[in-house]
Every structure is written in C-alpha cells, then in structure tokens.
Amino acid sequence: MTVSGLIKSIREIPREELLAPGHRLCAGCGIPQLVRLTLKAVKGPKVVVTSTGCLEVATTIFPYTSWRVPWVHSAFENAAATASGIEAAFRILEKKKGVKKPKVIVFGGDGGTFDIGLQALSGALERGHDLIYICYDNEAYMNTGIQRSGATPKGAATTTSPAGRVIPGKLERKKDLVGIAIAHGVRYAATMNPAYPVDMYNKLVKAASISGPTVLHYFTPCPTGWRADPAKSIEIARLAVQTRVWPLYEYEDGTYRINVLVKKPKPVEEYFKLQGRFKHLFKPENKWLLEEIKRDIEENWQRLLRLAGIEE
Amino acid sequence: MRGKLTGMNGNTAVAYAVKQAEVDVIAAYPITPQTIIVERLSEYVNNGELNAAFIPVESEHTALSACVGASLAGARVFTATASQGLALMYEILWIASALRTTVVMALANRALSAPINIHCSHDDAYAARDTGWIELFAENVQEAYDLTLQAFRISEDKRVLLPTIVNLDGFILTHSLEGLYVLDDKDVKEFLPPKEPVLPIDPDNPITYGPLDLYDYYIEHKRQQAEAMKNSYGPIKEIHRKYSEFTGRKYAPLKTFGMEDAEVAMMILGSSAGTARYVARKLRKNGKKVGVISLTVYRPFPVDEIREALKGVKAVAVMDRSYSFGSPGAQLYMDVAAALYNEKERPLLFNVIYGLGGRDLKPEHVAWVFEKAEEVARTGEVREPQIWIGVRE
Numbered sequence: 001m002t003v004s005g006l007i008k009s010i011r012e013i014p015r016e017e018l019l020a021p022g023h024r025l026c027a028g029c030g031i032p033q034l035v036r037l038t039l040k041a042v043k044g045p046k047v048v049v050t051s052t053g054c055l056e057v058a059t060t061i062f063p064y065t066s067w068r069v070p071w072v073h074s075a076f077e078n079a080a081a082t083a084s085g086i087e088a089a090f091r092i093l094e095k096k097k098g099v100k101k102p103k104v105i106v107f108g109g110d111g112g113t114f115d116i117g118l119q120a121l122s123g124a125l126e127r128g129h130d131l132i133y134i135c136y137d138n139e140a141y142m143n144t145g146i147q148r149s150g151a152t153p154k155g156a157a158t159t160t161s162p163a164g165r166v167i168p169g170k171l172e173r174k175k176d177l178v179g180i181a182i183a184h185g186v187r188y189a190a191t192m193n194p195a196y197p198v199d200m201y202n203k204l205v206k207a208a209s210i211s212g213p214t215v216l217h218y219f220t221p222c223p224t225g226w227r228a229d230p231a232k233s234i235e236i237a238r239l240a241v242q243t244r245v246w247p248l249y250e251y252e253d254g255t256y257r258i259n260v261l262v263k264k265p266k267p268v269e270e271y272f273k274l275q276g277r278f279k280h281l282f283k284p285e286n287k288w289l290l291e292e293i294k295r296d297i298e299e300n301w302q303r304l305l306r307l308a309g310i311e312e
Numbered sequence: 313m314r315g316k317l318t319g320m321n322g323n324t325a326v327a328y329a330v331k332q333a334e335v336d337v338i339a340a341y342p343i344t345p346q347t348i349i350v351e352r353l354s355e356y357v358n359n360g361e362l363n364a365a366f367i368p369v370e371s372e373h374t375a376l377s378a379c380v381g382a383s384l385a386g387a388r389v390f391t392a393t394a395s396q397g398l399a400l401m402y403e404i405l406w407i408a409s410a411l412r413t414t415v416v417m418a419l420a421n422r423a424l425s426a427p428i429n430i431h432c433s434h435d436d437a438y439a440a441r442d443t444g445w446i447e448l449f450a451e452n453v454q455e456a457y458d459l460t461l462q463a464f465r466i467s468e469d470k471r472v473l474l475p476t477i478v479n480l481d482g483f484i485l486t487h488s489l490e491g492l493y494v495l496d497d498k499d500v501k502e503f504l505p506p507k508e509p510v511l512p513i514d515p516d517n518p519i520t521y522g523p524l525d526l527y528d529y530y531i532e533h534k535r536q537q538a539e540a541m542k543n544s545y546g547p548i549k550e551i552h553r554k555y556s557e558f559t560g561r562k563y564a565p566l567k568t569f570g571m572e573d574a575e576v577a578m579m580i581l582g583s584s585a586g587t588a589r590y591v592a593r594k595l596r597k598n599g600k601k602v603g604v605i606s607l608t609v610y611r612p613f614p615v616d617e618i619r620e621a622l623k624g625v626k627a628v629a630v631m632d633r634s635y636s637f638g639s640p641g642a643q644l645y646m647d648v649a650a651a652l653y654n655e656k657e658r659p660l661l662f663n664v665i666y667g668l669g670g671r672d673l674k675p676e677h678v679a680w681v682f683e684k685a686e687e688v689a690r691t692g693e694v695r696e697p698q699i700w701i702g703v704r705e
Contacts, residue, residue: 045515045516046515047385047513047515049381056523056524057524060520060522060523060524061523061524061526062523062524062525062526062529063529065520065523067518067520068518069515069518070513070514070515070518070519070520070521071518071519071520071521072381072384072513072521072522073521073522073523074377074380074381074404074407074411074522075377075403075404075407077373078373078374078377078404081369081373081374081377081378081381082377082378082380082381083381084339084367084369084374084377084378084381085337085339085367085377085378085379085380085381085382085383085385085389086381086382086384086385086513087381088337088339088365088367088378088382089336089337089365089381089382089383089385089386089387089389090385091365092336092337092363092364092365092387093336093385093386093387095363096336096363099386100515102513102515119370119371119374120370120371120373120374120377122370123369123370123371123374126370127367127368127369
C-alpha cells in the first residue's frame with residue numbers, strides 16, 4: 001500500500017488538537033492519546049461515534065464537551081450500528097444532495113467491542129461500511145468498576161474475576177479481535193500501543209486511506225483498573241510490547257507484518273509486577289497459571305511469526 | 313377522492329408510500345408479518361426505482377440504531393418491524409425519540425412470545441407507548457398507505473421532530489389485499505416536501521449528540537421532551553386536516569361513529585374498528601343508541617377529544633388486544649380511565665380482552681359486548697371490570 005502522510009518522527013505529528021483539554025479521563029489513561037492522534041491522523045471532515053464507556057462519560061458531561069468534531073453517542077452495544085447508519089446516510093446524501101461525506105470513526109471500549117457490541121461490529125464489517133473502528137482496550141469494564149470482559153487477559157484479577165483462594169483470577173484467554181476482523185475480509189487491521197506513537201499514527205493514516213471497514217485494536221493502560229502507578233503507564237505499555245504480551249502487527253490486503261520484532265523478549269514478570277491485577281500470580285500456589293500464561297504468549301508469538309512468514 | 317384506485321396488501325401499500333416519500337435510508341431486518349415491506353423496498357432500491365441506501369442489518373437492534381445515526385446525519389429514514397423485533401429495539405426506541413430523530417417505522421402488530429405466535433396482538437404497539445414515539449393506528453390498507461405518508465410529514469415538522477410508528481394489524485392488514493387509492497408521485501411531492509434537517513451532523517458545525525446528562529440537567533431535558541410530545545398534537549391535527557383536504561379522505565386523531573347520541577360506546581384500535589362499526593350500524597338500525605370510537609392517534613393520547621366524545625355516555629367497553637399482567641386493566645383501558653377520572657360526569661368503564669394471537673373478533677362478539685355495555689348502563693354497576701372474549705375456559 002502506498003499511502004501519503006506517513007511519518008518517521010513524532011515531530012511530524014500535527015499540532016492541531018480536536019479533543020479539547022479539560023476532559024475527565026484519569027491520569028495515566030491511554031485513551032486521550034489515542035483520540036488526539038486519531039483526530040490528527042485522519043484528515044478532512046470526520047464524525048466520531050462512541051459507545052457507552054469511559055471515553056463517553058469523561059468527555060461529554062453536559063453542558064460541556066471536549067469534542068471539536070461532530071460526535072455521536074447512542075448506546076453501549078451499537079456504536080458500529082449507529083456508525084453504519086451515519087455512513088450510509090452520507091453516502092446517499094452525497095449522491096442526492098452533494099453533501100460532503102465525512103470519514104466515520106468509531107471508538108468502542110473492549111466491553112463494547114469484544115462482548116456486547118460484537119454483533120453490531122460484525123454486521124458493519126460484513127456490510128462493508130466505510131468506517132474506521134477503533135477498540136480502546138483496557139482489558140475490563142473499567143467504567144462500571146473493573147469487571148471482567150472477553151478482552152481481560154488470562155490471569156488478571158477483576159471485580160468479577162477476583163483472585164480467590166480457589167480460582168486465581170480470569171482463567172480464560174482473551175479473544176483475538178484482529179483475527180475476528182480479518183475473518184470478515186477487512187482490508188486493514190492492526191494493533192496499536194501508546195508507547196509507539198509513530199507506529200500508531202501511521203496505522204491510523206493507513207486505515208483512513210482505505211475505503212471500507214478497517215479495525216484497529218489499541219492497548220490502553222488503565223492505572224485505576226490495573227492498580228498501577230499513573231506515572232508508569234507508558235512504561236507498562238512499552239513492556240507489554242517488549243514482553244510479547246501485546247505484539248504490534250498489522251494485516252494489509254492478505255499480508256501480515258510484525259511492526260516491532262521483539263527478538264529478545266523481556267520476562268513477562270517485569271510487565272506483571274507493575275500491576276496489582278497480576279500480583280497474585282507471584283504466589284507459589286499460582287505458579288502453574290503464570291507458566292500457562294507464558295506458554296500462551298509464546299504460542300501467540302509463534303503464530304504471528306508464521307503468519308508474517310518470519311523464521312526465527 | 314384523489315389518486316388512482318388499485319389493489320394492494322397493507323405491507324405493499326406501506327412500501328409504496330415509503331418509495332413515494334423518497335426516503336434516503338432504510339435499515340430493516342426481516343420478521344413476519346412485516347417482511348414484505350422490506351422485500352419490496354429492496355426491490356425498489358435494487359431496480360433503481362428508489363434512490364436510497366438499504367442497510368441489510370443483522371438485527372432489529374442495529375436496524376433502529378442505524379436509523380438513529382442516519383436521521384441525525386440529515387436523512388429521511390424508514391424501518392419496519394413487528395413483535396420480537398420491536399422488543400429487541402426497545403432500548404433504542406427511547407434514544408431515537410430523546411435525540412429528536414424523525415425515524416418513521418411501520419409496526420406490523422404481532423403477539424409477543426411466549427408462546428411464539430406470528431399473528432396479531434397489540435403487545436408491540438403498547439410496548440412502545442411510553443418511549444416518546446408518536447403512534448398512529450391504521451384501520452385498513454388505505455389508512456396504512458395514507459398514514460405512512462403523513463407520518464413523515466408529522467415527524468419532520470419543525471414543531472414536532474419526534475419519530476413516528478404506524479401500526480397495522482399483522483396479517484389482517486399486512487397480508488390482506490384491499491382496494492385503495494394511491495397518489496401520483498407528483499402529488500406526494502407536493503404534500504411531502506424533502507426533509508429539511510434541523511441541526512444535522514456537520515463537520516463545519518460540530519455538535520455533541522447524546523452526551524452524559526446527570527441530575528443537574530436530565531430532568532429538564534426530559535421535561536422538554538414531554539413538552540415536545542404534548543406540542544406535537546396541534547401539528548398532527550393540522551397535518552391530518554391538510555391531508556384530508558388534499559386527498560378527500562378524512563383523517564383526525566379520533567374516529568367516532570354514532571357518538572352524537574350514543575348511550576353506550578366501544579373504544580377500539582386497529583382493524584377491528586371496522587367490525588365494531590358494522591355491528592353498531594346494525595344495532596342503531598334497531599334503535600339501539602350505541603357508538604364506536606377508534607383512535608388513529610394513540611400517542612399523544614387524544615385526551616380532550618375522548619372526554620368530549622364520551623360526554624353523556626353511560627357505559628364504555630374499552631377493547632384491548634393485549635394484556636398488562638398485574639395491572640388494574642389492560643393498556644387502552646388504563647389510558648381511558650386516567651383521561652376520565654377527574655371529569656365530573658363520566659361513564660362507567662369495563663375492559664374487554666380480545667383477539668390475542670390473531671383470534672378473530674367476530675360480529676357476534678361485538679354484539680355481545682354492546683349487550684354487556686347496555687347492562688352496565690341500565691344497572692349503573694360494573695359487575696365484571698374485565699372480560700376476556702372468545703376464550704375457551
């Protein structure tokens with residue numbers, strides 16, 4: 001794909017801010033960085049649709065709003081559905097009345113994407129609406145108080161998957177959102193991480209260049225829900241990549257590319273020890289779970305290497 | 313009578329009206345007995361007879377969600393559903409009205425599960441009664457056509473800006489072939505000019521739609537919405553009148569028969585109103601002072617007109633094609649009772665449950681109900697406040 005507007009350095013990121021300061025997202029939250037970069041990378045007229053969740057409640061408490069672009073919130077599970085209607089309406093109004101069609105950007109949390117909104121997302125992808133769907137994944141229902149979602153990683157403690165004496169946190173694996181998107185035949189899907197802003201910006205530019213649905217899966221640290229130091233969010237995010245917990249890769253018209261090839265991964269314990277949600281994994285009785293998680297991480301990395309055609 | 317005489321079933325007539333309304337976006341999901349509407353509309357779009365985006369959604373929840381988005385974007389929008397589909401949309405019904413969209417929906421009235429049934433009850437129509445939608449009831453195929461056209465004009469009127477449901481009885485109207493007059497396309501254009509969106513999504517004028525609204529503002533916004541619904545009544549009547557003048561077919565929120573001197577009356581919604589009037593006409597020929605009130609406009613509830621129409625009436629049978637479990641009466645009954653309670657002179661009321669799941673309401677049933685009403689009027693006593701009719705017990 002030859003795309004114009006890709007950047008090599010953080011200095012090339014435009015200065016214009018379309019998310020006004022004064023919003024109520026937590027200190028150390030990764031969402032504002034995602035939104036700011038998205039609104040910078042996606043040029044021209046745009047509309048943002050947001051599912052119910054942290055981003056919605058923290059940026060639009062009436063009578064205030066942080067949004068300098070048209071912004072629509074309807075319900076929790078229907079962001080992709082609402083966006084479908086907006087996109088279809090502008091497609092026809094452009095033909096009938098010459099109204100300029102804006103780019104439609106959707107932000108959904110992991111609950112609104114992996115769980116309750118998965119059907120609406122699937123429908124929108126299958127119908128081929130021209131939209132960028134971005135999941136900001138903080139790996140649990142943070143807005144309602146840290147409940148387990150289909151995106152919560154194995155081993156993590158949440159308020160509905162507590163680290164108990166019998167069941168030590170969540171025992172199930174996280175769904176493969178990018179894989180789900182690719183299975184729908186999308187042309188572009190990728191993972192993103194706030195510790196890699198240039199990579200993230202370029203992926204947003206690529207997604208915006210495509211006419212049709214694209215899916216971006218963004219890792220967003222949640223100091224509140226992860227019981228972590230807000231000052232260490234970026235460090236945690238970087239460790240997620242460097243331990244191979246959160247591989248940065250992209251899928252483009254049939255080709256997989258690993259964007260940060262982590263040759264010598266750091267021990268996953270370095271990532272876990274900065275977060276209270278994984279604290280119990282260091283107890284001797286939970287060693288089996290820690291080992292299982294390590295095997296999962298390695299398996300996933302090998303899978304991606306195979307998909308990207310890389311021999312180690 | 314303006315228009316050309318032709319034959320259509322209720323669904324085809326609705327689809328034809330929607331095509332003539334030149335909608336921009338249709339988002340709908342198949343469900344019996346509404347499916348013919350979306351099939352016809354898909355054909356119109358795919359054959360180039362209607363320049364619209366048809367969104368073949370994966371559920372009714374998405375159908376209405378997409379309609380909300382499309383309406384906010386400035387499009388003229390239509391959807392259709394029934395029963396379970398309406399139930400799945402329920403959450404978004406409230407959002408569609410509170411965001412002041414102008415979505416028009418045809419609701420092919422069907423009983424709600426369980427047990428599963430595909431035939432007519434008004435469960436779905438009543439399920440929407442508190443959600444902030446204007447609700448109209450068609451009595452026949454002609455009305456299904458006419459009310460669909462009027463619904464767009466009502467919803468999009470700048471004094472209204474609320475979504476509208478057009479109810480038509482499942483199978484009884486949706487699938488019955490009847491004669492009707494359809495307008496020429498140019499006449500429809502004259503009656504229904506293109507939608508002029510109010511504050512649509514516009515990147516040059518960014519607006520935040522659907523923000524978080526807590527205890528410091530929510531109640532004021534709800535009050536504004538309540539006022540909007542109340543204020544829609546005048547424009548609805550005006551649009552009915554204009555359409556009546558335009559087509560020669562009379563429309564008003566209330567249809568009354570024999571009410572000028574009626575001592576007992578029946579109140580009813582939907583296709584059974586015709587049966588009720590047929591029986592009332594016969595009884596009146598025999599000197600019985602009976603009357604029928606059917607509602608074309610169910611929401612906003614025509615309180616004043618109902619009070620006026622029931623002046624001097626001694627007993628009223630309020631007919632409900634649904635049931636409200638654990639309530640003091642079914643849905644229309646409670647509305648009518650509440651509308652009359654503070655009147656100094658008011659009739660005695662009793663509630664009749666009929667026709668659930670498509671069971672026929674026969675003329676002899678209606679005649680029997682009128683007899684009951686006469687008994688109530690004569691004795692001044694309601695011995696049976698609620699009667700189920702046509703049930704094997």
